[in-house]
Amino acid sequence: MIDFIYQDPYPILKDETQYRKITSDFVKVEQFGEREILTVDPKGLELLAEEALTDVSFMLRTTHLQKLRNILDDPEATDNDRFVAYNLLQNASVAAEGQLPSCQDTGTAIVMAKKGESIFTGVDDAEWLSRGIFNTYQKRNLRYSQIVPISMFEEKNSGSNLPAQIDIYSKKGASYEFLFMAKGGGSANKTFLYQKTKSLLNDKAMDEFIREKIKDLGTSACPPYHLALVIGGTSAEANLGAVKKASAGYYDHLPTSGNMAGQAFRDLEWEERVQKICQESAIGAQFGGKYFTHDVRVIRLPRHAASCPVGLGVSCSADRNIKGKITKDGIYVEQLEVNPKQFLPETAPHLEAPVEIDLDMPMADILAKLTQYPIKTRLKLNGTVIVARDIAHAKIMELLEAGKPMPEYFKNHPVYYAGPAKTPEGMASGSFGPTTAGRMDVYVDEFQKHGGSMIMLAKGNRSKQVTTACNKYGGFYLGSIGGPAAILAQDNILKVEVVDFEELGMEAVRKITVKDFPAFIITDDKGNDFFENL
Numbered sequence: 001m002i003d004f005i006y007q008d009p010y011p012i013l014k015d016e017t018q019y020r021k022i023t024s025d026f027v028k029v030e031q032f033g034e035r036e037i038l039t040v041d042p043k044g045l046e047l048l049a050e051e052a053l054t055d056v057s058f059m060l061r062t063t064h065l066q067k068l069r070n071i072l073d074d075p076e077a078t079d080n081d082r083f084v085a086y087n088l089l090q091n092a093s094v095a096a097e098g099q100l101p102s103c104q105d106t107g108t109a110i111v112m113a114k115k116g117e118s119i120f121t122g123v124d125d126a127e128w129l130s131r132g133i134f135n136t137y138q139k140r141n142l143r144y145s146q147i148v149p150i151s152m153f154e155e156k157n158s159g160s161n162l163p164a165q166i167d168i169y170s171k172k173g174a175s176y177e178f179l180f181m182a183k184g185g186g187s188a189n190k191t192f193l194y195q196k197t198k199s200l201l202n203d204k205a206m207d208e209f210i211r212e213k214i215k216d217l218g219t220s221a222c223p224p225y226h227l228a229l230v231i232g233g234t235s236a237e238a239n240l241g242a243v244k245k246a247s248a249g250y251y252d253h254l255p256t257s258g259n260m261a262g263q264a265f266r267d268l269e270w271e272e273r274v275q276k277i278c279q280e281s282a283i284g285a286q287f288g289g290k291y292f293t294h295d296v297r298v299i300r301l302p303r304h305a306a307s308c309p310v311g312l313g314v315s316c317s318a319d320r321n322i323k324g325k326i327t328k329d330g331i332y333v334e335q336l337e338v339n340p341k342q343f344l345p346e347t348a349p350h351l352e353a354p355v356e357i358d359l360d361m362p363m364a365d366i367l368a369k370l371t372q373y374p375i376k377t378r379l380k381l382n383g384t385v386i387v388a389r390d391i392a393h394a395k396i397m398e399l400l401e402a403g404k405p406m407p408e409y410f411k412n413h414p415v416y417y418a419g420p421a422k423t424p425e426g427m428a429s430g431s432f433g434p435t436t437a438g439r440m441d442v443y444v445d446e447f448q449k450h451g452g453s454m455i456m457l458a459k460g461n462r463s464k465q466v467t468t469a470c471n472k473y474g475g476f477y478l479g480s481i482g483g484p485a486a487i488l489a490q491d492n493i494l495k496v497e498v499v500d501f502e503e504l505g506m507e508a509v510r511k512i513t514v515k516d517f518p519a520f521i522i523t524d525d526k527g528n529d530f531f532e533n534l
Contacts, residue, residue, distance in 0.1 A: 005260060005261045006261065007261045007263060008263075009262065009263060009264060009302075010242075010251065010254065010263075010264045011254065011255060011263055011264075012250075012251065012253050012254060013253045013254070013255065014253050015253070016253070017323050017334050018334070018335045019323070019324075019325065019332035019333065019334055019335060020332065020333060020334075020335045021329075021330050021331070021332050022047060022048065022051050022330070022331045022332060022333055023044075023047065023330055023331050024329065024330040024331075025041075025044070025330075025331075026040060026041040026043055026044030026047065026331060027039070027040055027041070027044060027326060027327070027328060027329075027330060027331065028041075029328050035118065036118065036174065037118055037119075037120050037174075038116070038118055038119050038120070038174045038175075038326075038327075038328055039120050039121075039122075040119060040120070040121050040176065040326055041121075042121055042122070042123040042125070042128040043128070044326060044331050045121065045125055045128040045129050045131075045132065046128045046129070046131045046132040046135070047132060047331065048129075048132065048178065048324050048326065048331050048333065049111065049128075049129045049130075049131070049132025049133050049136075049180070050132035050133070050135045050136050051132075051324075051333050052132075052178070052180040052322050052324050052333050052334075053109055053132070053133050053136040053137075053180060053182060054136050054139075054140060055322055055333060055334075055336050056180060056181075056182050056320045056321065056322040056336070057101045057102070057106055057136070057140060057142060057182055057320065058095045058096060058097075058098050058100075058101055058102065059092075059095070059096050059102075059336035059337055059338065059340075060092055060102065060318075060319055060320075060336060060337055060340070061249075061319065061321075061334075061336055061337065062336075062337040064226075064294070064319045065089065065092060065337055065340050065343045066343065067224070067294040067295070068085045068088055068089050068092075068224075068343065069085075069089065069343040069345075071085035071224070071285065071291050072085055072086060072089075072345055072349060074290070076290055077289060077290055077291060078284060078288060078289030078290065079349070079351050079352075080284055080285065080286070080287040080288050080289045081284050081285045081289035081290055081291045082349040082351075083287075083349065083351055083378075083481075084224075084284075084285035084286050084287065084291075084481055084483075085224075085285060085291070086344075086345075086348055086349055087481050087483070087484045087487065087518070088317050088481075088483050088484055089340060089343050089344050090344065090484065090487050091483060091484035091485070091486050091487040092337075092340035092343075093340045093341045093344065094486040094487045094490050095340075095431075095486040096337070096338060096339070096340050099141060099424045099427075100141065100421075100424065100427075100430065100431045100485070100486035100489050100490060101140070101141065101142055101143075101421055101431045101485070101486065102318050102320070102431070102483075102485065102486055103184055103222075103318035103320075103431065103433060103483065103485050103486075104143060104418065104419065104420055104421045104430070104431040104432050104433045104485040104489075105143065105145060105184035105185055105186065105318075105419075105433075105435065105485075106137070106142035106143045106145065106161070106182060106184075106421055106431075107145065107181070107182035107183045107184045107185075107318075107320060108145065108146065108161075108164070108165060108182070108183050108184075108185075108188070109133040109137075109161065109162075109164035109165070109180070109181075109182060110164065110165045110166075110180070110181040110182075110183050110244075111126075111129050111133075111164060111165070111166045111167070111168075111178060111179070111180055111181075112167050112169075112178070112179045112181075112245065112250075113125070113129075113166070113167070113168045113169065113176065113177065113178045113179075114168075114169050114170070114171045114176070114177045114178075115168055115169070115170055115171065115176050116170075116171055116172065116173040116174045116175050116176060117170055117171070117172060117173070118173060118174035119174060119175075119176050119326075125166075125168055126166040126168065129164070129166055130162055130163070130164050130166065133161070133162065133164050134160055134161075134162055137160060137161040137162075138160070140422075141421055141422040141423065141424045141430050141431070142161065142421055142422060143161070143419065143420065143421040143422065143430075143431075143506055144157055144158065144159055144160060144161045144505065144506065145157075145161060145185065145419075145506070146158045146160075146161050146162060146163065148163075157504075157505050157506075157507075159505075174327070174328065175325060175326065175327045176325065176326040176327075177323070177324075177325050178323060178324035178325065178326075179245065179248060179250055179321065179322075179323055179324075180321070180322050180323070180324060181244075181248060181320060181321050181322075182318075182320040183244075183320070184221075184316065184318060184320075185435075185436070186220055186221040186222060186316060186435065186436045186459075186460075186482070187221040187222070187225075187313075187314050187315060187316040187318075189220075189221070189436065190216075190217050190218070190220070190221040190313065190314050191240060191243060191244070191311070191312070191313035191314075192213065192216055192311065192312045192313070193236055193239065193240055193309060193310070193311055194209075194213070194309070194310040194311075194312070195236070195307070195308075195309060195310075196209075196308040196309070196310050197307075197308050198308060200231075200308055200310065201231075201308065206270075207273070207277075209310075210229070210273075210274055210277055211277055213312055214274075214277060214278060214281055214292075215281070216312070217312070217314060218283075218438075218460055218461040218531070219283060219286045219287075219459070219460045219461055219482070219531070220436040220437065220438055220459055220460025220461060220482070221314055221316045221436070221460070221482070222286070222316040222317040222318065222459065222482030222483040223283070223284075223285055223286055223291070223292050223293065223314075223316070223317065223482075224285045224291045224292065224293055224294045224317065225292065225293045225294065225314035225315065225316060225317075226247050226248075226249065226293070226294055226295055226297070226314065226315040226319060227247070227274070227278065227293045227295070227296045227297070227312075227313075227314050228242075228243045228244075228246035228247035228296075228297045228299070228311070228312070228313050228314070228315075229243075229270075229274060229296065229297070229298045229299070229310070229311070229312055230242045230243045230246060230298075230299045230300075230301060230309075230310070230311040230312075231298070231299070231300050231301065231308070231310050232300055232301035232302055232303040232308065232309065232310075233301045233302075233303060233309045233311070234301070234302060234303070234304065235309070236309050238301070239301065239309040239310070239311040240311050240313070242264070242299055242301060242311065243311035243312065243313040244313060246297040246299050247297070247313050247314055247315040248315055248321035249297075249315075249321060250321075251264070251266070251297065251299060252266075252297070254266050254299065256268055258300060262301075262302035264299055264300065264301050265299070265300055266297065266298065266299060266300075267298045267299075267300055270298040271295075271296045271297060271298045272296075274296040274298060275293060275295065275296045278292040278293040278296065279291075279292065279293075283531075286459070286479070286481060286482060287376070287479065287520050287530070288376070288530070316482075316483070317482065317483035318483060322334045322336060351378070352378070354377075354378040354379050354380040354518070355373055355377055355378070355379050355380070356379075356380045356382065357369060357370070357379050357380070357381050357382070357383075358382055358383055359381055359382060359383025359384055359385060359413065359414060359514070360382075360383035360384055361383075362412075363411065363412055363413075363454055363455075366414075366455060367454060367455070367474055367475075367476070367525070370455070370476050370521065370524070370525075371474075371524070371525055371526075373521060374521070374524070374528070375521050375522060375523070375524055375528045375529070375530045375533075376520060376521065376530055377520065377521045378518070378519075378520055379478065379518070379519045379520065379521065380516050380517070380518065380519075381414075381457075381478075381514055381516075381517040381518075381519055382514065382515055382516065382517070383513070383514065384413050384511060384512070384513055384514075385413055385414050385415070385416045385457065385511070385512050385513075385514055385517075386409050386410060386413045386414065386415050386416065386499070386509065386510070386511055386512075387415075387416045387417075387418050387419075387420075387509065387510040387511070387512055388410075388415055388416075388417070388509045388510075389417050389418060389419050389435055389439075389440070389507055390439055390440070390507065391501070391504050391507040392500070392501055392504065392507055392508070392509045393440055393443045393447075395501060396410065396443075396447070396452075397443055397446065397447075400446060400447075400450060405450075406447065406450040406451055406452045407452070407500065407509075409499060409500070409509070409511065410447065410452035410453060411450075411451040411452050411454070413511070414454075414455035414456065414457055414478070415452070415453050415455070415456050415457065416434065416457040416458070416480075416512070417434060417435045417436075417437055417439075417440055417456065417457070417458035418432055418433065418434050418435055418458070419435060419506040419507055420432040420489075420496070420506060420510075421485070421506075423496070427489065427490075428489075428493060428494055428495055428496060429489040429493040429496045429512070430489055431485035431486050431488075431489050432485055432488055432489045432493055432496075432512075433459075433480070433481075433482065433483065433484060433485030433488055434457065434458045434459040434480040434481075434482060435458060435459070436458065436459060436460050437456065437458035437459060437460050437461075437462050437466075437477065437479075438460055438461070438462055438463065440456070440458070441462055441463045441465055441466050442465075444456070444465065444466050444469045444470075444475075445465060445468070445469040445472075445473075448469050448470070448472075448473035448475050449473065453475065454473070454474070454475045454476070455475065455476050455477075455478065456475070456476070456477045456478065457477075457478045457479075457480055457519060458477075458479070458480060459479060459480055459481070459482035460479075460482065461522075461531040462477060462522075462523065462529075462531075466523060467523050467527060467528075467529045467532070468527075470523050470524065470525055470527075471525060471526065471527035474525045475523075475525060476521065476523060476524055476525060477522050477523035478519040478520065478521060478522060479519060479520045479521075479522040479530070480517075480518070480519050481518060488517070491515075491516070492514055492515055492516060492517045492518075493512055493513070493514055493515075493517075494512075494513040494514065494515055495512060495513040496510055496511075496512050497510060497511050497512075498510050499511045
């Protein structure tokens with residue numbers, strides 16, 4: 001016979017989080033028979049969610065910012081690493097002022113909560129947390145990204161960024177603990193589940209697996225990443241849930257060894273090995289180098305004998321994770337960094353001067369200028385750009401399939417894959433960074449055949465079909481830094497106007513005027529692709 005064993009499957013050994021107190025209101029200790037109950041007014045839930053989502057949209061953790069500064073101080077960092085890190089620190093400084101969010105993709109609001117069994121609210125807690133999230137997205141210069149299905153194929157923007165994802169668990173005690181996330185589509189799309197077997201669980205197989213799958217992440221989710229690798233899990237969804245929490249730093253204080261109760265633990269040796277593999281990949285902070293990842297968390301979980309789920313995911317350069325809690329003493333939220341400027345060096349990193357490109361020249365002349373330079377060339381763009389993303393591309397494809405001409409704006413100007421956040425009063429633009437290029441890959445050959453999309457501007461690596469199309473039709477893909485949407489809006493975007501599909505909201509086609517907009521040549525007209533050479 002074996003004795004019954006039970007323990008918390010994820011035993012977090014300590015919490016070093018620094019919190020700021022929002023209020024002492026909305027909480028009250030009451031006697032219920034022989035026990036004390038902490039009664040929480042639901043307005044406290046609403047306030048906590050509103051404060052947390054506001055803070056996390058404009059500020060980052062101090063530890064995250066320190067890691068960016070470490071890149072600037074590392075003599076082994078490449079110029080590309082330093083260029084990205086410096087831009088991200090500048091961006092954090094602009095965003096912390098509270099007008100321009102750090103990323104234009106202000107994300108899906110996600111709440112994971114653990115509610116003590118001595119907490120009483122008397123309401124559907126998810127509804128009141130949603131109210132707070134709603135308030136933040138209404139009041140702040142954020143973006144509504146949630147698309148709701150009306151039928152199988154008809155969709156509409158909800159106009160509120162709801163629904164949120166809210167998961168509430170029970171626990172012992174009289175405290176209510178929260179993890180809030182604003183999860184952008186780029187990093188969410190780089191969450192992978194691999195259904196493996198016992199054959200993976202040896203040194204050689206694991207090393208080979210990691211080296212292969214790291215490439216799947218690419219750069220479209222805006223590295224440097226906080227990477228999470230989870231091996232095992234009682235189900236696929238348990239594995240991926242652990243990936244998300246680990247990437248947010250939630251499991252940093254797990255034990256570092258297993259036991260017969262099946263507790264989750266961090267494997268510090270493999271964390272170092274995976275970090276080294278990421279550095280050796282030379283992918284770097286988006287455009288080549290050492291800093292593909294800031295850090296790595298490797299979590300080992302129990303598994304069914306016939307299954308071995310493996311999850312891989314990231315928290316991106318917009319590391320928007322924040323804790324909260326409610327106790328008898330009040331309502332608290334994690335203290336994020338209010339002064340990112342302290343991490344900026346006195347002088348910017350020295351870099352070779354970029355090549356200036358006048359985007360208001362005829363398209364043929366812009367292409368003739370770009371063809372003179374190799375991939376990796378850093379550019380400074382000035383002039384007119386068309387902005388279009390997923391739905392706009394689909395609608396233009398419908399026009400072509402119906403025998404109608406390619407819109408002239410798609411032929412006369414570079415196309416920037418992006419969708420802005422709301423514009424603050426008195427500014428030309430809201431936060432306006434690039435979206436993931438790969439989602440538009442399926443359109444490139446057809447569009448270039450019709451004279452459109454000859455110069456594309458976005459973030460991340462792309463498929464072979466884009467390289468082939470650019471080689472065939474003489475096009476280019478230019479990479480923009482993923483992450484610094486606030487500073488792009490403040491310093492580089494002078495004018496924004498809607499030119500087509502206004503009903504699509506943030507997915508409408510826009511024409512923007514840019515000044516000194518930074519970019520790199522990633523794919524050229526000769527069949528070269530920067531990422532293939534890594």
